[in-house]
Amino acid sequence: MKKNKMIERAIHGVFLILGLLTFGCVLLITIYLVISGIPAITEIGLFDFLFGTKWASTADEPSYGILPFILTSIYGTAGAILLGVPIGFFAAVYLSKLANPKVKAFMEGAVSLLAGIPSVVYGLVGMLVLVPAVREIFNIPDGASLFSAIIVLAIMILPSIIKVSMTALEAVPKEYEDASLALGATPVETYFRVSVPAAKSGIAAAVVLGVGRAIGEAMAVMMVSGNVPNMPSLFQSVRFLTTAVASEMSYSSGLQQQALFSIALVLFLFIMLINATLNFFLKKEKD
Amino acid sequence: MSDIMTAKDLSLWYDKTQALKNVNITIPEKSITAFIGPSGCGKSTFLKTLNRMNDLIPSVKIIGEVCYNGQNIYDNSVDVNELRREIGMVFQKPNPFPMSIYDNIAYGPRTHGIKSKVKLDEIVEQSLRDAAIWDEVKDRLKKNALGMSGGQQQRLCIARALAVKPKILLMDEPTSALDPISTSRIEELAIELKKSYTIVIVTHNMQQAVRISDNTAFFLLGELIEYGETEKLFSQPTDKRTEDYITGRFG
Numbered sequence: 001m002k003k004n005k006m007i008e009r010a011i012h013g014v015f016l017i018l019g020l021l022t023f024g025c026v027l028l029i030t031i032y033l034v035i036s037g038i039p040a041i042t043e044i045g046l047f048d049f050l051f052g053t054k055w056a057s058t059a060d061e062p063s064y065g066i067l068p069f070i071l072t073s074i075y076g077t078a079g080a081i082l083l084g085v086p087i088g089f090f091a092a093v094y095l096s097k098l099a100n101p102k103v104k105a106f107m108e109g110a111v112s113l114l115a116g117i118p119s120v121v122y123g124l125v126g127m128l129v130l131v132p133a134v135r136e137i138f139n140i141p142d143g144a145s146l147f148s149a150i151i152v153l154a155i156m157i158l159p160s161i162i163k164v165s166m167t168a169l170e171a172v173p174k175e176y177e178d179a180s181l182a183l184g185a186t187p188v189e190t191y192f193r194v195s196v197p198a199a200k201s202g203i204a205a206a207v208v209l210g211v212g213r214a215i216g217e218a219m220a221v222m223m224v225s226g227n228v229p230n231m232p233s234l235f236q237s238v239r240f241l242t243t244a245v246a247s248e249m250s251y252s253s254g255l256q257q258q259a260l261f262s263i264a265l266v267l268f269l270f271i272m273l274i275n276a277t278l279n280f281f282l283k284k285e286k287d
Numbered sequence: 288m289s290d291i292m293t294a295k296d297l298s299l300w301y302d303k304t305q306a307l308k309n310v311n312i313t314i315p316e317k318s319i320t321a322f323i324g325p326s327g328c329g330k331s332t333f334l335k336t337l338n339r340m341n342d343l344i345p346s347v348k349i350i351g352e353v354c355y356n357g358q359n360i361y362d363n364s365v366d367v368n369e370l371r372r373e374i375g376m377v378f379q380k381p382n383p384f385p386m387s388i389y390d391n392i393a394y395g396p397r398t399h400g401i402k403s404k405v406k407l408d409e410i411v412e413q414s415l416r417d418a419a420i421w422d423e424v425k426d427r428l429k430k431n432a433l434g435m436s437g438g439q440q441q442r443l444c445i446a447r448a449l450a451v452k453p454k455i456l457l458m459d460e461p462t463s464a465l466d467p468i469s470t471s472r473i474e475e476l477a478i479e480l481k482k483s484y485t486i487v488i489v490t491h492n493m494q495q496a497v498r499i500s501d502n503t504a505f506f507l508l509g510e511l512i513e514y515g516e517t518e519k520l521f522s523q524p525t526d527k528r529t530e531d532y533i534t535g536r537f538g
Contacts, residue, residue, distance in 0.1 A: 175382035179444070182340060183395040183451055184372030193394070198385050 030268070037265030040064070040258035049262060055229040055239075057248060057256040064259045066244070066266065072232040073241040073270070076146060076221065077214040080153035084214075085207055087154070088161030092206075095162070096169040097191045115159035123223030126152040131224055138235060144226035146238045152220050157210035164209055168202020169195055205281040212274045215267070218242035241267045291316040291455060291485050292337060297351035299332060299341065306332045308509045309351070314502075319477060319486045321500035321517065323493055325537065328506040330489045331379075334457050337487065338374040339367050355455075372399060375448035379460040381440035383432035383447070388424050391432045391443060395451035410450050418446035419476050438469025445476065449484075456480065458488040462495065474499050493533060497521055505529045 041049050044064045052065015091111075095104050127144075130151060135143030172195045180190040196203070218240070226237020227247055239247070245260050245267070252260055292314040299307040307329045314320050322330035335341045336353060339360060352359045360370055372395075383391050392411040401407060411428070415421040420442040424435075432443055441461055448456060458477070462470040477486055477499050490496050496503050497517060504514040505526075513520060513529045524530045531537060 173382070175378060175380060176384055178340065178343070178378065179382045179384065179447070180394070180398075181343065182338065182371055182376035182378075183398060183447070184368045184370075185395075185398045186368050189398060193398070194384055 033261065033265045033268050036258065036261040038262075040255060040262040041265075043255060044259065044262075049259070050266070053231055055244070057252070057259065062256065064255070066241070066259075066263055068229050068231045069239055069241045069244045069263065070266065072146065072225075072238040073215055073267075075232045076149050076153060076225075076238075076240060077211055079146070079150035080157055080214045081207065081210060083150060084154035084157045084161060084210060088158045088206070088210070089165055089203065091158070092162045092165035092169060092203075093191055093196065096166045097187070097195065111159050111162050114155075115163070119156065119217060119220040120223075122152055122156055123220035126220060126224040134235075140235050142226060142237060144224055144237055145235045146225060146232050147234050149221045149225040149238070149240070152224050153214045153217060156217060156220060157213050160213055161206045161210045164206035165199070165203045168199035168206070171202070172198045201281045201284040205278055208274060208278040208281060212271060212278065215270055215274065216242065218246050222246060241270070289316050290314060291355065292487075293352075293354045294333075294336070295352040295354065297333070297336060297349070297353060299329075299336060300348045301344070302346045306509050307336070310511045312504060312511060312514055314485065314487060316485050317481055317483070318501040319481050319488060319499050321496035321503045322487070322489045322506060323491075323496050323503060323532075324506035324512075325532070326491075329509040330504075330506045331459050333506065333511075334459055334487060334489050337455070337457055338371050338376055340371075340376065342367065372451050373453050374455045374457060375451065375453035376457045377441070377444050377448055377459065377461045380464050381437055381444055383435070383440050383443050385431065385433055387429050388432045388435075388443060389428040391447050392450045395447060399451060414446040414450040415443075417449050417480070418442045419472070419479070420446060436469070438465050438472060441465060441469065441473060442476065445473075445480075449480075453484065455485045455487065458486065460489050460491055463491055470495075493521075505532060507532070 044052075049064060049066060050070070051067050052063065053067050054063040054065045055068060056063045091107075095107055095111075099107065126148060130148050131143035133143065134140070134145065134148050134151075138147075176194050176198055177190050180194045181187065185193070221240050222243040225240065225243065227239050227243055228237035229239045229244070230236050232238050241263055245264050248256065249260055290313040294310050294312045297307055297310045298305065310329075310333060322334060324330045332341065336349060337355075337360075341347045341349065349361060353361060355370070355374065358365065384394060386394075389411055392414050393407045396407060396410050401410070412421065412425075415424060420439060423439060424443075432440065435443060441464075445456075445461075462473050465473065474495065477488065480486060481501075488496075488500065500517045502515065503517040503520045505512045505520065505524075505528075507528055513524060513526045520529065521533055524533060
């Protein structure tokens with residue numbers, strides 16, 4: 001008996017340590033980012049850093065304004081959401097409510113596969129297919145642009161939007177749908193007027209998750225966006241917050257390197273905000 | 288009293304399992320008809336064939352006819368949504384939509400194209416009055432329906448069904464999830480409603496059938512064993528199996 005109790009305790013302890021390990025990592029990253037992100041901001045000045053429109057880190061007279069990156073990230077994410085959410089949402093309604101079981105199984109497999117494709121592959125396909133196509137279609141000198149990045153991001157966020165929305169839609173009690181059908185509503189009316197409103201916080205969570213994925217993506221957008229620190233414009237080469245860090249880190253030093261940490265800190269704050277929003281919706285879904 | 292619904296040789300299968308065997312029944316207008324029988328006897332399944340709610344289960348096969356106003360409702364030309372508007376349903380578990388009381392009631396009329404606020408207000412009030420719940424909810428029509436008690440929710444569901452002005456109301460064990468007081472209120476309501484509607488009710492509770500119904504049908508293993516006036520069926524059943532069931536020998 002006593003031995004059992006000791007084993008219980010030991011196991012309890014092991015799990016606690018493993019749990020704390022995760023928490024510790026988050027804490028460590030947060031502290032590290034804050035400590036290493038602050039100096040550059042103090043030196044450059046918060047306002048000049050966040051709202052400066054010119055990033056020229058290697059110029060003789062360097063300038064560290066990250067507004068182009070912030071706006072590019074926001075526009076890119078918003079564009080991806082604008083494009084990806086309607087497609088993902090209707091796909092989720094179709095798969096969870098209308099599709100016959102065989103089609104559903106097949107398409108769900110495809111969606112999972114889409115989720116599993118490494119982002120560098122998205123980037124590669126985007127680079128070799130999408131970028132030249134955009135150049136041809138819109139008759140611009142370089143297809144590597146915000147527009148191309150938006151398309152790639154929209155496709156990349158589809159799986160999370162479809163899957164999370166589907167889970168929410170499938171969790172809608174069948175009784176609600178039966179009641180609607182028994183009142184003479186058609187199945188499609190029922191899905192859009194009863195099931196979707198009942199699943200709305202789950203669908204909102206799906207959208208927020210998509211925002212999180214889009215804003216955090218680096219590799220794929222670096223390969224299709226041209227990676228030039230311009231103020232964002234749909235058919236111009238742009239640079240995102242993520243790619244700003246990734247593209248200069250390997251050769252940076254001094255204030256330039258510190259500024260990259262500050263960019264990472266800004267990105268981190270964005271992600272924190274998105275996570276808080278996500279938790280809000282998930283909690284609402286539970287109630 | 289004229290007959291409003293007739294089932295002719297109705298059989299139903301779930302995959303390979305036969306759940307209803309050659310059911311023949313006529314249901315008179317503006318009366319309460321009760322279906323009784325042990326669990327799994329097919330009474331709920333049969334009820335759902337009357338407004339084609341079984342269509343929603345993919346593996347169901349139905350042969351035979353159900354005639355409503357002289358028309359076989361399984362005929363290809365029948366608009367099933369229109370049919371369900373005329374033959375409403377109240378379910379075993381109260382299932383108000385997760386929206387306001389007002390929107391619950393207005394859902395059906397809105398579905399059928401009524402947009403005028405004045406008209407909707409009128410329908411909502413009338414339906415809630417008819418379901419004897421108006422006085423309890425008139426001050427909180429904008430509150431979420433899920434905040435009501437189980438008994439209130441079930442009367443709200445009845446009001447919601449009435450809002451589309453059906454001819455027939457099918458009730459699938461509407462009181463099985465409710466306490467005795469709520470149950471008796473629903474029973475009183477059913478008796479009140481039969482002045483204007485035809486009610487078909489499935490019940491587990493034989494006393495309930497005796498209390499409220501005009502006619503009773505006893506189902507066993509997918510067959511309609513006996514059907515007749517409630518009083519007669521319970522006092523002088525003609526079939527031995529009916530007698531065994533109502534005297535509590537099985538079930």
